[in-house]
Amino acid sequence: xxxxxxxxxxxxxxxxxxxxxxxxxxxxxxxxxxxxxxxxxxxxxxxxxxxxxxxxxxxxxxxxxxxxxxxxxxxxxxxxxxxxxxxxxxxxxxxxxxxxxxxxxxxxxxxxxxxxxxxxxxxxxx
Amino acid sequence: xxxxxxxxxxxxxxxxxxxxxxxxxxxxxxxxxxxxxxxxxxxxxxxxxxxxxxxxxxxxxxxxxxxxxxxxxxxxxxxxxxxxxxxxxxxxxxxxxxxxxxxxxxxxxxxxxxxxxxxxxxxxxxxxxxxxxxxxxxxxxxxxxxxxxxxxxxxxxxxxxxxxxxxxxxxxxxxxxxxxxxxxxxxxxxxxxxxxxxxxxxxxxxxxxxxxxxxxxxxxxxxxxxxxxxxxxxxxxxxxxxxxxxxxxxxxxxxxxxxxxxxxxxxxxxxxxxxxxxxxxxxxxxxxxxxxxxxxxxxxxxxxxxxxxxxxxxxxxxxxxxxxxxxxxxxxxxxxxxxxxxxxxxxxxxxxxxxxxxxxxxxxxxxxxxxxxxxxxxxxxxxxxxxxxxxxxxxxxxxxx
Numbered sequence: 001x002x003x004x005x006x007x008x009x010x011x012x013x014x015x016x017x018x019x020x021x022x023x024x025x026x027x028x029x030x031x032x033x034x035x036x037x038x039x040x041x042x043x044x045x046x047x048x049x050x051x052x053x054x055x056x057x058x059x060x061x062x063x064x065x066x067x068x069x070x071x072x073x074x075x076x077x078x079x080x081x082x083x084x085x086x087x088x089x090x091x092x093x094x095x096x097x098x099x100x101x102x103x104x105x106x107x108x109x110x111x112x113x114x115x116x117x118x119x120x121x122x123x124x125x126x
Numbered sequence: 127x128x129x130x131x132x133x134x135x136x137x138x139x140x141x142x143x144x145x146x147x148x149x150x151x152x153x154x155x156x157x158x159x160x161x162x163x164x165x166x167x168x169x170x171x172x173x174x175x176x177x178x179x180x181x182x183x184x185x186x187x188x189x190x191x192x193x194x195x196x197x198x199x200x201x202x203x204x205x206x207x208x209x210x211x212x213x214x215x216x217x218x219x220x221x222x223x224x225x226x227x228x229x230x231x232x233x234x235x236x237x238x239x240x241x242x243x244x245x246x247x248x249x250x251x252x253x254x255x256x257x258x259x260x261x262x263x264x265x266x267x268x269x270x271x272x273x274x275x276x277x278x279x280x281x282x283x284x285x286x287x288x289x290x291x292x293x294x295x296x297x298x299x300x301x302x303x304x305x306x307x308x309x310x311x312x313x314x315x316x317x318x319x320x321x322x323x324x325x326x327x328x329x330x331x332x333x334x335x336x337x338x339x340x341x342x343x344x345x346x347x348x349x350x351x352x353x354x355x356x357x358x359x360x361x362x363x364x365x366x367x368x369x370x371x372x373x374x375x376x377x378x379x380x381x382x383x384x385x386x387x388x389x390x391x392x393x394x395x396x397x398x399x400x401x402x403x404x405x406x407x408x409x410x411x412x413x414x415x416x417x418x419x420x421x422x423x424x425x426x427x428x429x430x431x432x433x434x435x436x437x438x439x440x441x442x443x444x445x446x447x448x449x450x451x452x453x454x455x456x457x458x459x460x461x462x463x464x465x466x467x468x469x470x471x472x473x474x475x476x477x478x479x480x481x482x483x484x485x486x487x488x489x490x491x492x493x494x495x496x497x498x499x500x501x502x503x504x505x506x507x508x509x510x511x512x513x514x515x516x517x518x519x520x521x522x523x524x525x526x527x
Contacts (some may be wrong), residue, residue: 025358027352032230032292034345034353035330039338 017030047074051094052107053111055087068098134379135263141304144272144311145211145237145297146171148279150181150321152235154208155326158186158197162216163249164301169211179497191216195223195234202232203341207283209234213301214241221259227294228263228357230342233286233328234294237279237465240402240453241301241470242489250490251301251444253401253454257362257463263357265295265364266431270405272311275299277381278428280314284371285322290363294514300403302490359430368429383436387426388441390416394423396447396479396509398502399438400466401427404451404486404493411498422502427464442468443475446509449501451523453487461485461520480508480516486523497524 021030031037055068055076060118062084069077076092079086087098099109139147145168149157157176159169178187184201188194194210201208207264212220215324217238227234238256242248256266267282269275274413275297282295299305330339345353350387365385366525372383387405390412391397405426415422425441427434450469452462458468465483472478487493507513 023348025352027355027393030349030352030356032329032356033229033341034343034349036340036343037330037337039342 018047044067047091047093048089052114053094055098056112057086063106067101069098071101136310137313138308139274139311140306140308141275141299142167144276148276150175151316152283152323153181154183154209156184156201156208158188158194159210160188160194162193162213164305165213167209168237191219193221199227200230202234204333205328207326211237213239217255224259224262229385231292233292235282235286236296238296238298238301239301239305240298248489251303252488257454266292267297267429269299269363269399272309276285281371281375285367287435288367291367293360293362365432385429385437389424391423395421396505397423399425399450408498411495415455433467439471439475443477446477447505448479448481449484449505451484466486483520485522491524
């Protein structure tokens with residue numbers, strides 16, 4: 001039994017490690033069944049625009065316990081040389097876990113409605 | 127690869143036993159299942175093969191059919207040849223996962239023993255369970271008897287896994303009538319079945335950790351439609367694959383299969399179309415009527431998904447009248463699912479037979495030769511020159527008025 005040329009094409013797409021899927025690709029050129037044949041593609045999907053509240057961080061209050069950094073379900077908290085540098089909102093969905101785990105006595109993170117920032121410079125969200 | 131037909135072994139088996147034997151010979155990597163009448167025996171027998179070390183299968187006893195299909199889909203996505211089995215309410219509980227299996231393009235193969243759906247509760251045969259899944263994206267192959275169940279199940283593995291297809295396949299037989307009825311079945315040697323199904327290579331297994339990937343991701347307005355278009359294409363392509371696999375299977379077994387079986391159709395003027403075990407009874411009636419000089423025939427549909435519309439249309443369009451027997455209703459006032467498909471297939475034919483529907487056998491109600499004879503006589507009258515209109519297009523055969 002021979003494979004159809006379309007199947008050969010689809011299998012070829014699959015065997016490539018790095019697939020660059022064009023936004024206008026037709027069904028013949030897409031991986032079968034929506035398979036994403038490579039890892040780490042979540043970086044291409046800026047999920048920060050789901051956010052209705054955002055974490056606001058106080059450098060002065062922060063004790064660098066790194067709980068926010070550890071508990072963040074994404075990778076929004078930035079740490080350099082053992083120092084929290086702030087939050088990257090590109091993927092922050094405003095879940096508030098960071099504010100919740102920030103020790104109560106420290107209270108370095110507060111969640112504020114996005115509405116308060118609507119006049120601010122638009123955060124680049126890819 | 128060619129195996130002499132004489133090396134086959136004849137065994138007295140129930141349909142369930144024949145299905146379990148096919149599964150033993152297929153020797154899948156994973157079977158995840160939950161018991162339900164009348165399918166239970168298939169998996170029960172298979173589990174003894176597992177405990178006796180006759181298969182290398184990882185057997186997963188789950189807590190429901192939703193989990194059974196979930197585990198089977200997961201195993202298939204990991205790269206395993208995965209199977210399960212179910213009936214009736216079990217299939218209904220799998221509903222959500224059936225679409226996921228088809229959409230993820232995992233080639234799961236599942237024996238499905240036809241049983242009525244509740245309510246009222248009923249454990250006996252009709253086709254309302256598999257007909258409810260007819261648009262789920264699964265391929266569906268119906269079996270007349272235990273031999274066909276065995277043969278179809280082995281072929282289903284090759285059909286499902288073919289790279290042009292990559293779709294799940296359910297292979298059905300009539301509950302109790304076939305699943306618990308014993309008959310002679312020709313079994314291929316284990317080696318022949320293993321050679322036929324071959325080694326399995328899923329094109330994108332999750333367990334290939336060198337090439338991490340995501341299966342079943344989110345696809346919204348921008349991509350979902352394209353994936354469904356691919357899926358539709360795979361169902362189209364399955365037609366060639368089904369015939370090619372049947373051809374190859376005939377070479378090792380001597381048993382030949384197509385999309386349907388045409389029985390006494392060469393010069394037939396009127397005919398019935400049926401699914402499953404009723405074909406056996408109908409052939410008996412047709413043989414008797416043929417002896418009395420009647421020009422009647424039968425078409426037994428084997429492959430319901432993909433539906434062989436153009437092929438059927440070519441076969442049926444020259445008839446004077448046609449009755450389609452459905453062991454399920456659509457409760458749409460338009461007739462049963464097989465009727466609707468056959469009638470739709472005939473729509474573009476230049477010449478169309480008069481076409482009526484018989485709904486019969488719901489909840490295991492017996493269909494005897496007399497009922498089929500009665501239907502065939504009505505169909506014959508419908509095709510006669512004197513017939514005025516068609517009368518009721520949906521008729522209930524064997525129900526008490």
